[in-house]
Amino acid sequence: MLSCPTAMFLAWGPDLLCFYNDAYRPFLGYRLDAALGRPFREVWASIWDEIAPLVEATLAGESRTLTDLMLDLSRDGRPERSWWSFTYSPVLDDDGAVRGLFCVTAETTARVLGEAALRESEDHFRHTVELSPQVAWTCDPSGGITSYASRWLALTGQAPGEPLGDGWVRALHPDDVAPTLAVFAASLASGDPVDVEYRIRVAATGEHRWMRAHARPRRDEAGAILRWYGVVEDIHDRRLAEDALRGLNRTLERRIAEALAQRKLWADVFETTSALVAALDPDYRVLAANRAYADEFARLYGVRPRAGDDLLALLDAVPEEREAVRSLWGRAVAGEEFTVVAEFGDPERRRASYEIRFTVLHDGDGRRIGAFQYATDVTERLREQAQLARAEDALRQAQKMEAVGQLTGGVAHDFNNLLTIIRSSVDFLRRPDLAEERRRRYLDAVSDTVDRAAKLTGQLLAFARRQALAPEVFDIGARLRSVAEMLDPVTGARIRVVMRLPDVPCHVRADVSQFETALINMAVNARDAMRGEGTLVLHLECGRPLPVIRGHAGSPGPFAVLSVVDEGAGIAPEHIDRIFEPFFTTKEVGKGTGLGLSQVIGFAKQSGGDVAVASRLGEGTTVTLYLPEVAPPQAGGATDAAAAEDAGDGCSLCVLVVEDNLEVGRFCTQILEDLGHACVWAHNAEAALAEMERSPDRFDAVFSDVVMPGIGGIALARRLRDQHPDLPVILTSGYSDVLARDDAHGFPLVRKPYSASQVAQALRTIAGRLSRRRSDRR
Template sequence: MDEIRTLDDRERVQLALAAGAIIGTWFWDLKTDRFTIDEQFAEVFGIAASRGRAGLSLEQVIQTVHPDDKAGLVFAIETAIARGGPYAHQYRVRRLDGQYYWIKANGRVEKGVDGEPLRFPGVLLDLERRRSIAAERDRAHILARTIMEATPGVVFAKDRQGRMIAANRGTAQLIGKSPAEFLGQTDADFLDDPERAAFIMANDRRIMETGIGEQIEEEVRLPSGEVAVFLSTTDPLRNEQGEIFGLVGTSIDITARRTAEQDRKALNERLQHRVDEAIAEREKAEDALRQAQKMEAIGQLTGGVAHDFNNLLTIIGSSVDLLRRPGLSEDRRERYLNAVVDTVQRAAKLTGQLLAFARRQALAPEPFAVSTKLRNVVELLQSVTGSGVTIDFESAPEEVFVHADMSQFETAIMNLAINARDAIGGNGRIRLRTWCADGLPALRGHPPVSGDFVAVSVADEGVGIPADSLSSIFEPFYTTKEVGKGTGLGLSQVFGFAKQSGGDIGVVSEPGAGSTFTLYLPRAPASTVAGQDTDHEQTESHEERSILIVEDNVEVGHFANQILEDLGYRTRWVTRAEEALALVEQTPTEFDIVFSDVVMPGMGGIELARRLRMSHPDLQLVLTSGYSHVLAEEGVHDLKLLHKPYTANDLARCSAASHAMTSPSDPAARQRRARLPIRFNAASGERTLARHLGTALLWLYIGGIGGYVAIGCDDAWRAGLRGRSLAAHVALDTLHAPWWPLLPLYSIAGERFDEL
């Protein structure tokens, strides 16, 4: 039996050795007091293996025991021998490295039948690793507990079943119960609100099933009854294998932060409101300042204009008074009349400058040679600038052409030259130069523009312009001269003319070194000048010519009517465009020329010209205006334009040029205007029919039979009827039976009507 038990003990010892938990084994024969140890025991404690097998005394064995643990070890051994049975004791021993380690001795004292102790076998177990792991675990628990308690807000952990396994003080405060009342319990066990508990547990199950954490803002009722806002974060807990065995969560009371954010938002809104009010006040102040500046500028303008006009009126009034004196000699009469004419021209030039800076002048662009025109202007400039100024002119190597208003071009060059004269104090040199430019440079913050341009520069060596004034020199009313000495419209006229003509103007200046102004205008091909007609000489009688005058101003209308009658024309004067249109429709062969003002009550001159050109393209049209934004924006649509103020000679030349384009001996024009006017207002569903009918009527017209169709007024005006003669208006409601047989004729031209 003893042998069997000894064998079992050896097997258990071998298993323990294989597991690495046993340091060694011993066998103590108590009858012979022989203490033997195995090789592992001997190796750990530095005892020769042979001595271990031969036997040691107890004193030799416990030599390596920590001095503080020897007495307790001896007492435990003696107690076990006296009592018999199992033995277990923990103590420290010194190993070969000189360090003390904790071990545990497990053994059993076997006695004989007579109760005498016979044998004492046992093993030594290594407790150091176990103690280290336990100590580390204890430290980790203490650290986790410390962190949980130190973390503000709520910190908790739950197992897979939703039971609370850890929580800090914040959790207890939020729940309103002690940890003993909720640790190991689910939310359904310790929360008083079943719905709230079910909601929380459902969220917990979802997080543990999906493995995805959540962060939400939620309102929670505190034990005090108040409602607070918490930011809650919950994440699954995983072991080393990645398996979820619970969850951990934190909640922070963000009520104060939320309130602060709302307060900050409200504060920002109040501040924004105040900023808006301040901006509005500033804009109001800026508007008031601009208004004050505008009034100051207007005062400056009125002062300069009033000064100039008073001078002009003085000359005119004085000359008229002198002309009324009886017995005036012919020389003096001619002198005073010339003075009146010159003064009127100066007044017209002044009003032209006023319109130019506002870009509201009606330009009459025409192609002309720049160098040739400048040579003529230089002669005039020489008399304007005075004998102390020398003007050098350098033209381009070859003649260049522009398409612009010639008189406004001359005025622009004159203004630049006068400014240059003032800059050099009336003594010095002014240089004019022309060349071809491959585009506009970057001017006043605008990007460069490609294209063909003609550049004309006016340079001086005068006082120059300060840098802080360069941005303002083209502004209306800007001038450095004293009030009454200038209107500040010179450079504004140049700027407005350049812009309205499709060009621009630049300036380079250095104080004390002079300034160079460069005017850029779009270049025109030379071929546009070759075909220009010369002025028509009026050699024939006007007795057969009839002019319809449309002028709402009684004085001007009477004046124009009287001049044209004196020139031999038959005239008819009306004050409204609608009345003029009705007269032409009633008697289309009566008038050769329509002379109309642009700005009138009701229908204006532009609209009248549109309608007459569409219905009576052979009728000559002449417009007159001193100012019209329509003309400035849209142009004159290839119509003749006579600028106000105009003289009797101006009106005579314009009338002569107009009626010279048609001859009374040409009966075709009158015959075409005499044909039956047929109206046709094509609706959308009738447009195809209108096109085919129009084609047929056009071919009839070409054959000398009838007119052709305009499909709606807008289409006809846009197409301009391609310069064709009379376009008949046709209306289905007035289309009589005899015309219907003509419809099959549309097949002659097919779909070619759109190409006309």
């Protein structure tokens, strides 16, 4: 109890005297100096009303667990709101009678407040979306609607859930369905923003109104589209005004000289819209402006424009605004038709954002005589979009921090367990009187634990797609047959393994060790789901396409498809989207690390494939691994390599060791010397190149770390290959981002942590080749 990092206390005897460990001390606050050995009721008199029922129930022999209970501990003498989770358990004397109580507790205030803040953020986000006059929506990469604002239901009369998938199309005007879907399909295929206009039937009136839908994709770090975010806005009035504008333009082209008729037509058409409409000639004089344009200009700049006014002269007091107006209208009167969003207004009065469409004006003979401007105030819309984006960023940040906390906690837990075994074994190995049998046992425990730590690191890197792979081309069916022999002891005697393999070979290019690990991880999960009894089916198919998985785009292939099918309990729907998260597991404590499927999906993604999971509760689960299919490998080479290894036994080499870490460098040179090789140790790549320049024929091989300050190991290896083509270079690394991104570096790799036998094996191959070359010269 005293050495445990979790806060706990013991209350013992008739008066329930308090004893506690160091982790509990901060909870006492000002009570600390007088709490030890004092009656429990006196120590916590301020909250006795809340905890007295728990104490009574515990002393009656019951164990109680409470989560997130709000208590006012007043640790510094002032009232405070804090939340706590704890368990109360009875403590028995030698006769079995309850003589006290034992409590394990933890403060959960930060988590409770954080969850409340997250709920508030989510509620704020929902209100922001629902109060917007625009209809917000999202869809998956294949175009299926996944969410929408409730305003869409009010507009169209569709039932809740009906717009999901492609159900929203039923609200469109029949004539607009085909062209709208064509625009959607083109954007989904290219990744370009969606911008399409269509009509919907308004449920309240039965009329059809024009809408504009625009959306942009959100992508992951690799550029793949995760989801589309868009809005639908009512542009019916604008469309009518634009139609009227085009009609007016045609009318003005025919009747430019009829000024009176022109003014009457302008008033009839444009004084009925809230849009800001104006027309200028090439000299920036106002030809016409509707009331909405003149009112807004007067609000912004304090002066009201009239026909014949020089618009630029009206803006002399705000030169920056004048130049912005000159630039935009200059493009329009020069013949360019375009739409732009711009901000205008005197900073001391009011700034506003406008979406402005410019249209060229011609006379009856087709000559360009000016331009129209049609503008709408989008200030509030942009502000709401920015607010929505901030809410989304806050939500994503909260989710990211939760995932980081789960990952780091799981890593610390597993590595501390492994380090405990190593440290305890080393402490016993230091004893001079330790029996030989027990010494071997502790040495085996250290070696096994190092292997487990390396495997844990590999699984984390595989999940992050940062594992340094050693891919090769192999027949996946043949590999399955050989691995099947290892599955029997893994799955147990009561599980029958059935393989369904094609008659033709099926080749993939992947890391064989990682593939076998992924297969065993899937088999172990299937075994645990079936509770050690049932039928496990391994089904392999060749030449299949890759379907859309979790919103990621598919591919025509060909792919090798390996399905692992079990008859277990299945996966609950609320867990199906989390099974690939690192350290997420539904197994009992101590029954699994939660890294198995993380390794599977990391290996699949890094190898160019993917993993799909289908499950039904009570019926079983199918985990399907997709790997790109490749052409068979070229024959030859294996026999010569084996012969080279055999010829290398007993051959001494002169090895240049390149390692910047002093402890690892000393250990590596000691291994090589114990193996019978001569060594020269360079502390970095620059020193290694200097050694090669002094005596280029001295060394038989180079053994270099990858991650070093200055010139890295891969760059050093490539430079040595250019300067000394016959000099073998072996690389070693615990992790390298370069190796993780590019496996085709062309050099053999010994992964850290390495053993003496692994180093010996790598050098034996080189020694064998060297021996054969010397023999050929003789």
